[in-house]
Amino acid sequence: MINTRDILETINMIQEENLDIRTITMGISLLDCADSDIDKSCSKIYDKICKKAEKLVKTGEDIEKEYGIPIINKRISVTPIAMVSAASGGDPVKYAKILDKAAKTVGVNFLGGYSALVQKGFAAGDERLIRSIPEALAETDRICSSVNIGSTKAGINMDAVRLMGQIVKESAEKTRDKGLVGPSKLVVFCNAPDDNPFMAGAFHGAGEPDCVINVGVSGPGVVRAAVSKIPDADITEVADTVKKTAFKITRMGQLVAKEASKRLGVPFGIVDLSLAPTPAVGDSVAHILEEMGLEQCGACGTTACLALLNDAVKKGGVMASSHVGGLSGAFIPVSEDAGMIDAARNQVLSIEKLEAMTAVCSVGLDMIAIPGDTPAEVIAAIIADEAAIGMVNSKTTAVRVIPAIGKKDGEEIEFGGLFGVSPIMKVNTASPAKFISRGGRIPAPLQSLKN
Amino acid sequence: MKGIITVIGKDKVGILAQISGICAEYGVNVVEVTQSILQDMFCMIMLIDIEKANIPFTEFAEKAKKMGEEHCLTVHVMHEDVFNSMHRI
Known part of the structure; x- marks a missing residue:
């Protein structure tokens, strides 16, 4: 048997020193949900998230009970929505709302990926998505947003930097009556990682598999x-x-x-x-x-x-x-x-x-x-x-x-x-x-x- | 599957009996026990086998914890893997 001191050390870490698993984050690719019709695109997204993450919260809770380690958050990250909305056009806030609905259905407390990667410039859908961030964050409860504006390989997109200064401010103004939740769910990155499980900056990078489990x-x-x-x-x-x-x-x-x-x-x-x-x-x-x-x-x-x-x-x-x-x-x-x-x-x-x-x-x-x-x-x-x-x-x-x-x-x-x-x-x-x-x-x- | 029960609390008569009693009640086999008194605190660690338990592991853990609270003892029941993975490479 493992020695007494080691066992007590583990128990003490959990009981007295707040050891926990901060998050189990399921990364889900939405690339196969993109459709030229925004409504079809949204319904495919909703179905895919609900199917893939159906048991995420329950599984997290089961592991928590069985192993006795607190698992604080169960979350989802998705493909940057700018990539999906590039195919469909239309108002990206629709995507934010459907993602919010999916997050509530499966019971996760945050869903990240209302994001755009613009380190070298704006592709179709990117700028429109960025401009919609304040509204999207004000009208949803569980959506997190991030924008990558620079990288070591691409340099820094100063047009995007200028825009993000305005967006952060606008996001605060739009949620001033809601405890300023807008900017607290918005991260501006340089060298954003594709597999980050932590909010508010989590998104599911383009090189990631269809579905993956990351733990923080x-x-x-x-x-x-x-x-x-x-x-x-x-x-x-x-x-x-x-x-x-x-x-x-x-x-x-x-x-x-x-x-x-x-x-x-x-x-x-x-x-x-x-x-x-x-x-x-x-x-x-x-x-x-x-x-x-x-x-x-x-x-x-x-x-x-x-x-x-x-x-x-x-x-x-x-x-x-x-x-x-x-x-x-x-x-x-x-x-x-x-x-x-x-x-x-x-x-x-x-x-x-x-x-x-x-x-x-x-x-x-x-x-x-x-x-x-x-x-x-x-x-x-x-x-x-x-x-x-x-x-x-x-x-x-x-x-x-x-x-x-x-x-x-x-x-x-x-x-x-x-x-x-x-x-x-x-x-x-x-x-x-x-x-x-x-x-x-x-x-x-x-x-x-x-x- | 194996689990580990830890019991910490003020030493008094009957702690071992209570814990092993609850194990027997739910078909949990006690494999090994070590106990020591640190100052006047009672500290017991039990390795248990729950293959033949008649209730799910999480329910057993809950019941043991509750029983501990009733007797002013801190009782934890955890999966053995937690300790193995943390302390063995």
Whole structure:
């Protein structure tokens, strides 16, 4: 039998340290649903999702009970809708509504893929879909949207960047009475991964199989607890501890992913090794950094600690899973992380520091509330900066900022649930309007002579 | 299929009897038991075989947990694979 200490360690991780499987996400290709008639296209989509994902929620719940590991979310990602709507034309919001209906029928809490990939330019359907995002997010409950505006191989599409600045703002205005849910479900990517199971940026890439199961693990609380047990260790030992802990967390993800894939008869895609925080006490990435020895997240040294954490999580996780993919790194969503919220409230953590942090970890400027009067071109310039970091460093970066309509920096907004609370952060408002108005493309960067 | 029951709580008379009683009631075979007292906390780990159980595993887990709560004990019943996958390469 496995020894007592190991058994108690596992139980403790789940009971006390918030170890959970954050999401089982089923990726479904909708390429075979495209039809020149938009209504036919919609009904094929509805039928396919309901058929493929019929047992997704039930299977997730069964595994959760049988194995005793909480599986927080069951979700679906689909082919970027811009590809499907290119064939049919018509109002893309129709697709958003039918996807929302399908999500409700099968019981998933989010469905991602109201997306367009425009890193090099707009194809048929792309621009219309992007312009419809604010309306689509305002009129649906469970749809998530993402737009890829840059990549290391293609450069950055500055026309799309300019447009997304406006769309983010418009999306906030359209949902100002609904708790600003619009921009909290909209991600602007550079180097978006095709197999990301995490919302709001999940979509089912064009090179993916017809249907696939991707799993996102979590466990910042477990890592923090492990680091807290070695208060006097040097950094080598800290990195080693994080690595070993990440291995154990990921093994859970691998187990659940394989079991879900077997029960659903759908191939296993990847395990995403991300440390995804929640506002719950003890489930914060910021607290891991503080446990390493920072007074508060955002202090000098934060970027170095985060780089260590991110790398160690990957090293431990890669060994534990047969296929790793998605975003795989530490997430730093401000409003979803108790430690980040405190640091932002104390003004120890600024947007500029967060931007530096995104150069060494997964995703980017995530769930950050900014003053409601921030001009669209400033939002576009934030997106451009973040995309440039991703493009040059061959990594995924993203922007999910929430313009808090009618509020100023220093105030707070509450999103509720997993989205948390966010202090509104100060944004540098010196105008980038001329730069943004130029449009065009930033050429793809050189991949050698790296300094 | 094998599972693992862990019982943690304040030591008192009859804990082992209660847990093995519920196992017997539902046709769950106890394969191995280890127990220790850490300070005054009772800590027991049981390896069980549920091939011949007369109720589904999840229901058994629920009943064991509920019984634990009634007696101020924390009882978990989990699939053996959870521990195997986490602690064995």
